[in-house]
Amino acid sequence: MWPLASHHSFKINNYASDVFNVTSVAEARSVANLDNYLILGEGTNTLFIDNYDGVIVKSCITGISYEEKKSGWHIRVGAQENWHDFVVWTLTKNICGLENLVLIPGSVGAAPVQNIGAYGVEVSQYIQSVEAVHIDTGESHTIANTECEFSYRDSIFKKNPRSWLITHVNFNISKAWQPNLSYPALADLNNQTSISARAIADAVTAIRSSKLPNPNEIPNAGSFFKNPVVSAERYQQLIEDFPNLIAFEVGGDYKLAAGWLIEQLGLKGTCCGDCCVHDKQALVLVNRGNATGDNVLALCRLIQQRVEQRFGVILEPEVRMIGRNGLIDDITKYQRS
Numbered sequence: 550m551w552p553l554a555s556h557h558s559f560k561i562n563n564y565a566s567d568v569f570n571v572t573s574v575a576e577a578r579s580v581a582n583l584d585n586y587l588i589l590g591e592g593t594n595t596l597f598i599d600n601y602d603g604v605i606v607k608s609c610i611t612g613i614s615y616e617e618k619k620s621g622w623h624i625r626v627g628a629q630e631n632w633h634d635f636v637v638w639t640l641t642k643n644i645c646g647l648e649n650l651v652l653i654p655g656s657v658g659a660a661p662v663q664n665i666g667a668y669g670v671e672v673s674q675y676i677q678s679v680e681a682v683h684i685d686t687g688e689s690h691t692i693a694n695t696e697c698e699f700s701y702r703d704s705i706f707k708k709n710p711r712s713w714l715i716t717h718v719n720f721n722i723s724k725a726w727q728p729n730l731s732y733p734a735l736a737d738l739n740n741q742t743s744i745s746a747r748a749i750a751d752a753v754t755a756i757r758s759s760k761l762p763n764p765n766e767i768p769n770a771g772s773f774f775k776n777p778v779v780s781a782e783r784y785q786q787l788i789e790d791f792p793n794l795i796a797f798e799v800g801g802d803y804k805l806a807a808g809w810l811i812e813q814l815g816l817k818g819t820c821c822g823d824c825c826v827h828d829k830q831a832l833v834l835v836n837r838g839n840a841t842g843d844n845v846l847a848l849c850r851l852i853q854q855r856v857e858q859r860f861g862v863i864l865e866p867e868v869r870m871i872g873r874n875g876l877i878d879d880i881t882k883y884q885r886s
């Protein structure tokens with residue numbers, strides 16, 4: 550049995566059957582021989598609700614190599630490198646572009662999976678290609694950006710979670726740097742005479758630290774629910790009933806701020822056992838110490854029910870919930886053993 554508590558940021562004391570640390574592309578090819586497996590980075594978007602009857606596969610390939618070209622930099626990064634440390638490394642080399650993505654927890658290998666994004670930037674803007682082993686065939690592929698099917702928090706890797714083991718990510722970062730201050734909270738920086746990538750990174754760090762609990766201090770899995778998307782018609786009905794509703798237009802539909810919906814119900818600070826809605830950020834559930842999978846399920850379902858009753862909107866978890874046999878498709882039906 551392999552303890553999972555220190556391998557996912559929500560830190561529930563569950564176990565997997567075993568672990569397989571992949572340290573080379575050759576070893577990645579043997580993953581196909583495993584019966585039941587789950588690829589895990591740093592576990593900051595993964596929550597083990599139950600013991601997992603399978604092997605945890607970890608891509609333990611590290612290292613950063615880079616080449617400076619006339620127009621920019623090509624950087625190849627091993628999947629196990631920590632994302633935030635990599636962003637800081639780029640800034641120390643005066644390579645600018647990733648600064649808005651500073652402080653996102655997790656590994657470089659997981660970054661393309663959900664096309665991580667924050668403060669107006671998505672990682673796919675800087676990925677040239679992803680190197681991955683196709684688990685069924687054991688073949689190594691270099692998958693070009695255009696083939697990764699990147700979209701909002703999605704990619705070919707997320708759609709096919711057991712097919713690809715990412716070993717390296719290749720970045721292409723142009724020297725023609727343009728600060729991205731499109732996110733309202735960064736707009737104040739526009740007033741400065743000269744803006745540096747480091748100043749943006751510092752501002753993002755300050756905003757993130759004030760809004761989100763640090764998982765190393767208070768175990769959590771970041772935004773617990775996805776922001777639900779509703780039709781324009783439904784949005785019009787909702788805004789009449791709830792004039793302060795926070796929503797953003799996306800391609801004719803509307804994305805509602807899930808945190809706002811939860812906050813309106815007065816659920817901040819609500820707990821089931823040691824699993825609680827964070828008292829400052831309603832979209833984040835935290836583990837106060839000894840939360841169990843049942844506590845998480847109970848609180849998740851309570852929030853879903855209350856939001857549906859009040860707003861007629863169904864919240865879906867953003868976090869990957871893992872049960873005995875792997876990814877849980879429908880959290881409303883899952884029974885712990």
Ligand SMILES: Cc1cc2nc3c(=O)[nH]c(=O)nc-3n(C[C@H](O)[C@H](O)[C@H](O)COP(=O)(O)OP(=O)(O)OC[C@H]3O[C@@H](n4cnc5c(N)ncnc54)[C@H](O)[C@@H]3O)c2cc1C
Pocket residue numbers: 558587588589590591592593594595608628653654655656657658659660662663664665666667706707710713714715716761762763764769770771772869
């Ligand atoms: C406090 C907090 C704040 C966060 N803020 C943001 C944010 O601003 N923006 C954002 O986009 N996300 C955010 N997240 C979510 C999380 O940081 C990202 O999803 C991150 O990329 C997860 O990295 P990980 O290594 O922990 O992945 P894991 O949770 O270990 O895995 C996530 C997925 O990637 C797959 N995976 C991991 N490594 C590999 C690999 N080598 N090959 C193939 N598949 C792999 C896993 O199978 C799984 O499907 C936040 C999380 C927390 C806890």
